Amino acid sequence: MRSRKSPVLRTIDVARRTGYSVQQVRNLERDGVLPPVPRTGTGYRAYDASHLGSALAYRALASGTGPVEAKRIMRAVHTRSGADPLALLDAAHARLHTERRELALARKAAGLISGELIGDVRPSDAMGISELAGALGVRPSTLRHWEDEGLVTPPRSSPRGPRRYLPDDVRDARIVHQLRLSGYRVATLRALMPELRRTRRWEEVTSALAARDVSIDARSRALLDSAVALSTLLAPTGTLAAGTPVPGAPEDTPA
Numbered sequence: 001m002r003s004r005k006s007p008v009l010r011t012i013d014v015a016r017r018t019g020y021s022v023q024q025v026r027n028l029e030r031d032g033v034l035p036p037v038p039r040t041g042t043g044y045r046a047y048d049a050s051h052l053g054s055a056l057a058y059r060a061l062a063s064g065t066g067p068v069e070a071k072r073i074m075r076a077v078h079t080r081s082g083a084d085p086l087a088l089l090d091a092a093h094a095r096l097h098t099e100r101r102e103l104a105l106a107r108k109a110a111g112l113i114s115g116e117l118i119g120d121v122r123p124s125d126a127m128g129i130s131e132l133a134g135a136l137g138v139r140p141s142t143l144r145h146w147e148d149e150g151l152v153t154p155p156r157s158s159p160r161g162p163r164r165y166l167p168d169d170v171r172d173a174r175i176v177h178q179l180r181l182s183g184y185r186v187a188t189l190r191a192l193m194p195e196l197r198r199t200r201r202w203e204e205v206t207s208a209l210a211a212r213d214v215s216i217d218a219r220s221r222a223l224l225d226s227a228v229a230l231s232t233l234l235a236p237t238g239t240l241a242a243g244t245p246v247p248g249a250p251e252d253t254p255a
Contacts, residue, residue: 007048007049008046008047008048009046009047009048009049009051009052010044010045010046010047011025011026011045011047013047014047014051014052014055017052017056018052018055018056018059019059020055020059025055028054028055028058029045029051031071031075032071032074032075032078032079033054033055033058033070033071033074033075034047034051034054034055034074034078035050035051035054035078037051050233053229053232053233054074054077054078054229054233056229057074057077057226057229057230057233058070058071058074060222060223060225060226060229061073061074061092061222061223061226061230063218063219063222064092064096064219064220064221064222064223064225064226065092065095065219065223069088069092072088073085073088073089073092076088077230077233077234085230085234086234089223089230092223093223096216096219096220096223099212099216100216102188102191102192103209103212103213103216105184105188105192106192106195106209106212107209109179109184109192110206110209126164126165126166126167126170127164127165127170128162128163128164128165129143129144129154129162129163129165132165132170132173136173136174136177138177143163143173146173146176147163149186149189149190150190150193151172151176151186151189151190151193152165152169152172152173152176153169154166154169168197172193172196172197175193175196176189176193179192195208
């Protein structure tokens, strides 16, 4: 949308001010991230402040939500039909809030189970299902349920063969048992256990959780950075119809 007082910008101007290449700016136009771009009487693109603001808003959004969702939000901003851009933005903030909550649970879990061995387990620690259930003080059916949920997955020699919990499986079962006793839900453990399996030392667990914290903060700040530009784009303003030739506009390259 073009304000009658907006200065006319060339593709190279938008590229320089946003940090994109000229081709990337045109790709943003093609993908609906930018509003429709008017042309001069000789067919050259003529951008204005709304296109610059859209490119900057998308850049911040893409850092906060990823490019796919950022494009969806920007298209909703420009079309004002279908998805509500404010609702999409609220959902992005809600997802970050959920990630923060899960990260807090993971930190608490790391503290609760820091005494459990992750490496250096002994081959003699392997057990059958009855042995492990007895060692943990749970029913064999509980271990089967954890297996169905993907929390502890012991190998079998055949589809109907007996379960044999190898040392890593015993470790996983001990961790799951302790976290369940601490009130962790199965759904939360489904997300947490793969992360714990990928690490072999508690220093790695702590480092991975810290990196996740930094990532969430960065994405949250990026969403905050996008707010001003989005607010301006969503505010009602006087506009000039897209596609209207702009007399005297500087030329860059023809479409």
